Amino acid sequence: MPLKTVLITGASGEIGHGLIDSLARQSDVRVVALDLQPMEGAMAAKCHRVVAGDILDADLIKRLSAEHDFDVIHHLAALLSTKSEREPILAHKVNVEGTMNLLEMAVGQARLQGRDVTFMYPSSIAVYGMPDVPTKKKAGRVSESEWLTPRTMYGTNKLYCELLGTYYAEHYRQLDAEPPRGRVDFRGIRFPGLISAATVPTGGTSDYGPEMLHMAAQGKPYACFVREDARIPFMAMPDGVDALLRLAAAPASKLTRRVYNIGAFAPSAGEILDLTKQAFPGADVTFKPDVKRQGIVDGWPEDVNDDAARNDWGWTPAFGLQRAFSDYLLPAITRRYGK
Ligand SMILES: NC(=O)c1ccc[n+]([C@@H]2O[C@H](COP(=O)([O-])OP(=O)(O)OC[C@H]3O[C@@H](n4cnc5c(N)ncnc54)[C@H](O)[C@@H]3O)[C@@H](O)[C@H]2O)c1
Secondary structure, three states: OOOEEEEEEOOOOHHHHHHHHHHHOOOOEEEEEEEOOOOOHHHHOOOOEEEEOOOOOHHHHHHHHHHOOOOEEEEOOOOOHHHHHHOHHHHHHHHHHHHHHHHHHHHHHHHHHOOOEEEEEEEEHHHOOOOOHHHHHHHOEEOOOOOOOOOOHHHHHHHHHHHHHHHHHHOOOOOOOOOOOOOEEEEEEEEOEEEOOOOOOOOOOOOHHHHHHHHHHOOOOEEEOOOOOOEOOEEEHHHHHHHHHHHHHOOHHHOOOOEEEOOOEOOEHHHHHHHHHHHOOOOOEEEOOOHHHHHHHHHOOOEEOOHHHHHHHOOOOOOOHHHHHHHHHHHHHHHHHOO
């Protein structure tokens, strides 16, 4: 079986961790991992090559492109929502210019090799932006084309990169006399907040869900930065990773869009606490909303309409809310902290 070479940027992060684990089980795949941060030994051992570097380093990207023919690129490297709000210029550089560097590399490879290069892009529910809580409640499950009025730097970066990727896939150099021999096959997923048992998030605005659980498991107090009734969609990390792999493998002929919503469950912060308390009855959690971070969560939808993903490429989450806790999060988190 011919080996597929898969580039993962931001490979040392939360999704990268899960993705490398899954790809390492596929015998026909070799992973080239790129991240600013060093990768821990056990994860690095699962990769064909690990590169420490910056996606903004154009020379490094050029070198990687000269050294490997990539079949699939999972472009995960980014600054997340809270960090992006605090450092907007850096966010624009990493999230937009960095993505542009990777798209340029992908289109160069596709044209040179005369074949399509699959470009997987993890977008976010942060592309949506609603003005207030009553509007959010009324909107319910938003579909991909509604409320594309992000209120954060991160959401704005993500929405623009969805458009940029779509442009590279469908219209890049449209005035050229000859049609290209290979294209960037750009495919995006608007992820909800992902909850991992293996890693603790940093820099995101959905972090309160996983933070609450990880702190309770360690017997540490936690002040939740949103109101008890704050509601956004969440998903267990294995489903997020599975979605990336499934969409990457879907036949292009089945896809009716370039960017898809995916949903699993949409609990309020209070409901996450209820489940956390069932497992850790001593959980010391208080609600101390940070008005500004709460404002960002209030702009994100309560839930998403993922009919297109279900119809086009068979998206179904393995974990609903109860099962995510009982079968995935609690066993692994309990093992991790030895309670
Ligand atoms: N985790 C979630 O809940 C969630 C939800 C929606 C979308 N996403 C998206 O998924 C992707 C991965 O998210 P994650 O949760 O794994 O984030 P993460 O913060 O855990 O990982 C991101 C990684 O990118 C790396 N990185 C940052 N800047 C870089 C640069 N200039 N060059 C090279 N590497 C760089 C970081 O070192 C980090 O390891 C991101 O694009 C994020 O926006 C995540």
